[in-house]
Every structure is written in C-alpha cells, then in structure tokens.
Amino acid sequence: MNETTQLDVALIVQAVGTLGMFGAIWLVQLAHYPLQIHVDRDQFIDYQQAHMHRITYVVGPLMLAEAAAAAWLLFLPMPEPGVLLAWIGMGLVLLLWGSTLVLQVPCHWKLERGWDEPAYRRLVATNWVRTVGWTARGVVACWMLLL
Numbered sequence: 001m002n003e004t005t006q007l008d009v010a011l012i013v014q015a016v017g018t019l020g021m022f023g024a025i026w027l028v029q030l031a032h033y034p035l036q037i038h039v040d041r042d043q044f045i046d047y048q049q050a051h052m053h054r055i056t057y058v059v060g061p062l063m064l065a066e067a068a069a070a071a072w073l074l075f076l077p078m079p080e081p082g083v084l085l086a087w088i089g090m091g092l093v094l095l096l097w098g099s100t101l102v103l104q105v106p107c108h109w110k111l112e113r114g115w116d117e118p119a120y121r122r123l124v125a126t127n128w129v130r131t132v133g134w135t136a137r138g139v140v141a142c143w144m145l146l147l
Helices: 003-036 041-073 082-112 117-145
Strands: none
Touching: 003 041, 003 117, 041 082, 082 117
C-alpha cells in the first residue's frame, strides 16, 4: 500500500471511530446518563452491569480504531496543517483515554455495586470532559479529511 493510500485509509478509519464516538458520547451525556436516575434502585445493579457490558461492544471497537488511526497518522507524511492536526488529535485521544480510565471508570465501578448519588453526579459532571474532547476530535478528524 503506498503512502497516499495509507493516509486515505488512516483518515477514514479515524473519522469513522471519532465520529462514531462523537455520536455515542452526546447520546450518553444528554439521554442515557440523565435517565439513569429513573432506574428502580432494586434493579440498578443489574442495569448498571448490563450497561457496562453492552456499551463496551459499541465504544470499544470505535475507541480502538480511533486510537490506532490517530497513532498511525503520526508516521505518515501529509501536507500542513495535517501534521499539527495529527498531534493535536493524538493528544486528545490520550486525554480521552485518561479521562475514561481515571474519572469515569471508577464511577461506573461504584455504580455496579449499587446506586451511589455522589458517584452518579461525578460521572455526569466529569463526562463533559469526554463530550467536549470527542467534539474537538470530530472537528480535527473532519478538518483532516479536507486536506
């Protein structure tokens, strides 16, 4: 595969992963998380465990594809401002993965043991980091497609 084809493939994979996560995170932030407060407390543990299991099948492949493509783009030649955008994009990926692992996953783990109001509020509040981050990644990914 020549460098031009590699660049095209990497840009498309990045766009698919990023825009998929852009849609998923906004849906979660504006609909899914706010609705958790209405889940019957007697069924909350089952609900939360099912959420964690099912959401992984949606976001796992998208996040992995996005991260792989973002890293791949760092090694491909491209016109300016593509190089700068690739580094910004990778920085955002690191921010998003870090936020997920350090801020949101611990909240989900607490919620898997039962309803916990402070963990829920922290989850909703800190998830704005990811919502804004994937929005910025969406801008970067689309801009890079236009180069």
